[in-house]
Amino acid sequence: MFLMNDDQLVIFLHIQKTAGSSLITFIKKQYTREKTWFGSEDKLQALSQNETEGLSCIGGHFRYGIHEMFSKPSTYITMLRDPVDRIVSYYYYLLNRPDHGKYQRAKDLDFETFLNTFQTKTSNFQTRRITGGNPDLETAKKHLLENFSFVGLTERFEESLFLMKKEFDWTNTKYRNRNITSQRPDQRHVPDEVISLIEDNNKLDMELYRFAQDLFEKRIQSLDAKTKAELENHLKSN
Template sequence: MTAEKRLLIYMHIPKTGGTTLKNIIKKQYHSKEVWFHMEKDMIPKLKEKRKIDQLKCVGGHCWYGLHEYFKRPYQYFTILRNPIDRIVSEYYYILRRPHHKAYPQVQNMSLMEFIHHFPLKSSNQQTRRISGCIHEPDLDLAKKNLQNNFTVAGLSEMFDESIFLMKKTFNWGDISYSKENVTNNRPSVTDMPKDILSELEKRNEMDLELYTFTKELLAVKLESLDSDSKQELEMFKAGKQD
């Protein structure tokens, strides 16, 4: 597979640092080579507005299986997040944005009500997306897809390491960034009531296991870097802390 022919598919899982990552991606390609609205119902609009053969990277809040719409070699990449923290962040993100399409429903809901009323958002969403099984998440399939079809699967909690691996894997240039779309002034998970934490843990057993699995895969990739790349990574991380 040549770098020119492959199509990179960025699976943007909500509240995992996706807006920041998209800004990094935009720096790597010409505007005609990128499309970031890849929910399946956007495919017809994509065909109307863009020459598909020019695209090098597409992305969006998509599910595994999007590659079936393209007759090209493909590589997925994504970033996951601790599922409990991700759901809490998404709830407060919606609650503070009246323009969000879910805001009219969420504005008067408690977090527990949100969890019960939005099962696709609050129950194993990462496993659902990565397995491609929306209504019946398949953990084994999600793990298999991560191993075989995701060239890089990073973590929000290891964002610098994750985008550095993408830089090396996809031959990117500048990956400097400033954080975007951050949900500030929200309670930390450690401050959550025990009944809410218990409910979230029960509803996200697969996502919690998938998160651990992803962390293990990421550690192997980082360890396999050559000594020069490891030194470059440490310099990059140190630069972000300055």
């Protein structure tokens, strides 16, 4: 368990379309307002030392390495998602968000052209975020093992919330669903050639996701009988 206090910093590395926006509403309930900051990496870097030194939790679309801005001990948390499902969700999310900055570039693109146009967000994006930039699978695995107190799975969101609560001794488990992609087809209705192209472009992310699944399952299996019963009750009530 990560013992929280004012001299330690929790960093939520928010990867797009992994249920991070919903998770942020959950995380914010664990701290007083002045102890948290959520936003972009650029805006965080623009803060003064006086503005950052009192923070206990930050979150945003960061890359690994943002902890180097802070002198206090830190730990990361994140959510990972099946790479194919994440990219399918991202595509239809942009197509249905006229207010999004990338909408005009994306609105008339077929899926294959979209993958080529938005390659930085659709090619091993999760691996590069976890390494800090380089698409290096072994470095990403090392960071997850050594520098992340918790790695959740979008597909097992409620279990992830429960385990995160246990890891940080949080009490408030309420959250609000946000940024849900509507009007998107089930992955089974996406053409096979598109699925194959996504898989070819995300071989590292596929491996990293399988690695995270294994870590997640080991964490579940390590729970004692009482905690497993609590988890079962949590799942029944949500």
